[in-house]
Amino acid sequence: MSPAGGRWWRRARRPDAPAPETAPAATGPAAENAGLPAAGAGPTAPEETVRQATERAVGEAAAMLGPRHRVPPAVLPVLDALDGYRELTARPMRVALVGRVSAGKSTLVNALLGADRVDTGAEELTFNVSRLTHGPDRTVTVHYKDGRPPTRHHPDELRDLTSRARDEDTAAHARLRAIDHLVVSDPSPCLRAFDLVDTPGLDSVLGADSANTLRFLGRSADEVRADSLGHAGHADALVLVFARGLAQGEEELLADFTGAGFGPGGGGTHGGGALTTVGVLTKAELYWPEHPDPLAEGRRVADRVMTAAGGTRLMYDLRPVCSLVGAAAGQLTEQDFADLTALAAVEPALLAKRAARGPYFTTRPYPDLPVPADRRARLFGLLAGYGLTLACGLVRDGVHRLPELRTELDRRSGLADFRLLLADHFGARADLLKLRRIVDRAHTLPTLLPPATDAAAARDRAAVDRAVGRFVDLEVQQHAFRELTVLRDCYDGRLTGLSDPDRLELRRVAGEYGTDPAVRLGLPAGTPRPELHHRAVTRLAHWAAMTADPAHSGPDRRACQVLRRSLERLVGDLASP
Known part of the structure; x- marks a missing residue:
């Protein structure tokens, strides 16, 4: 069955699903022809991490252009972009919460942090973007649209800086309009894995009360939507927030994201679709008392969303939560x-x-x-x-x-389970997803230069092209990128020649459910190393045979080759003492 249809996605997302039937290990010349490591092969040399490789590539690209005080003015924007790549590499991963107004984004933030941090309620409307980051103390820093220096505020002022004003204080309204975003430091353990970005909403048409308040503040619904999409575009991953139930609004919201470049194959930052997007169905407790088990009803609704209108292609998973209870x-x-x-x-x-x-x-x-x-x-x-x-x-x-x-x-x-999902799906590959963004951006560096009208400008462009080549090399050298490409093919429904068990194993070995060798091999935690090594060799034989099978071509063949290499690396790692 093609991954694009049916209910395969729910089965595939169970990390505890049984491993596919193992093929007998190849031996003798067949094993050598399949590329299996010889018995007793030593461990492979340690490789640099994704972050180390990224830092090295950025440094080498900048060195190719020369020191800032010597490069031509036309090349300075390229150096500025490389400085931005360094900042992106060093900073925590950012996960943006995006959805329609009143979808429960702020309630979800409070539930994730385990504390009452941002304003919620039927009469509240978030107007400004807040980025919540981990820190020893609660602090609030306001960043302004006009470039003035940021200002520090007491944490108790957060509500007044993000939500509707409750009176006709024109000074307060002007302050709200002047804000670009807020950075909120908080000691919540949830923020150790990534920053959370709380956005206002995507609605182009709001309810009367919200619309009136926006008009009073001098902001349009389109401006609020643009703020949400703009800050989401600077995030590394997304949480798509749905209110309970599947209505026309949720289907339109899927179209909002696809049209904005967030869907699979889109031109935006999050063109990776399921690799960078998780959905959450909030306020599931409101299914009670009609449904005695509201989470069960939420799961039924989530199933419907995922199997309709391309949900499986946009989101890795959609989880119902009783966010008010949380x-x-x-x-x-x-x-x-x-x-x-x-x-x-x-x-x-x-x-x-x-x-x-x-x-x-x-x-x-x-x-x-x-x-x-x-x-x-x-x-x-x-x-x-x-x-x-x-x-x-x-x-x-x-x-x-x-x-x-x-x-x-x-x-x-x-x-609790939703936090684990975010940590496993996003946190485990934070550096890789950030590197993916950097490589995508690097391909656009030549567009920062003016047209090459003389020999000097042509030399500048050639130097920038060489710097871009450094990132192209990085893309080729990093096996994790090839795994990421195969995962995209899998979620986009391109691996039609592989069976459901093979697609499940592909996701597992590629680290979709965790990077521990036992998880990647479908074995219980604590499995002895020799048993892990034996399973890795056995599965390598299976995928080596798949690679040699002429029935597989195109994306299917590439997937087999990548997974074979992943297992070769895993075998080498497990062969070390």
Whole structure:
């Protein structure tokens, strides 16, 4: 079955799926002809890392052009671009959250960070982009559109710097309009793997309240959308945020991204599609009480999104999360825990019936509920009805301390698994994805020069062409690039001649589910090294035979060759003491 259709994608994304049937290991002359390492072959020499190779390539390219004080003025923009490549190599990976207004991006940020950091709610509208980065203390730095020096602000001012003004303070409105973006430092462990970029939204047509507020601030919906796409274009990877449910809006959102160059084969930064994009279906808890297990319903909706309108080609995976519950997990207080403990004593069916009534639960006296209405309103505002009944059920089942409840709510909300997905899919190949961007940009360096109208300009262009060649060499030399190309072919549906088990193994060996040798070989963690080596040799024999099979051509043959080389390298690594 072609990867472009059916339900293959869900099976392929299970890292614990059984390994394909192993072919018998090749021996004797056949093994030599297949390119298998000879018995007792020594370990390969250590190779430089992707980051080291990138730093070396940038330095050598700059050296080819000469020192800044000697190069012609026309070449200075190229040196500036190379300086930008150095900065890109050194900085943390950036993951942008992008979606329609009110899709739950800010709630998701709070849930990922495990704390109440950015403004949320039906009356809130994020107007400015925030980049959240790891740091020992919470700080806020504002960067302005007019180039003035950045200014530091107290963390408590973040809401006023990003969200709608609540009065007619024209000075506050002018300040919002002048901001380009904010950099927020936070000690959350989630930010150790990458920076998060929270964007306003992609809607070209907003609701009346949002549109009126934008007009009052002097901003158009198109400007907000342009800000979101612009900052997403400078990110290394994307989280595409959907509100619960599949409606025409979500299908249009897929078209938004494809049209902006974010889809597979697009001309934009994220033309890698599934390699650089993960989807999340937020607010799944609002499927309750119609659906007793809202995450199960969320998974059904996610299946539909992924199998419709090219979802499998755009996103690596789409995960449902109870984002309100996940965000609340980090905000509950000891008083909240005491109130949940009291409510846990109520008969479960009665509590669920009361909580399902929404506004009545937060205002009516209800003598059969042992918590006053104002504190019930706080709990409902944090957890919604499903989260409240879930928390009370956990308390009844033996969760007796607030830290335990927070951990369990985080897990049950789907946020713990979603963080792992981001760390595995993005964090494990952060340097490679950044290098991919640098190589793509390097090919455009000659366009920074004016037309070559004389001999001196022709020499400048030749020097820049040689510098670009350094990045072309890097692209050829780095095997990880070839693996990345094959993964793109796989997600774009080009590997039609390979079986489902072979495509699964290809993704696994290429590091899609983790870089540990046991994970790449489909074996349990802690498998002894000799067993890992034996499995690697066995699978190498299988892919060497695939490479020699004349039935495979084009992208399929290239995939077989790349995976054969990946396994050769793995065999060499495992042969070392």
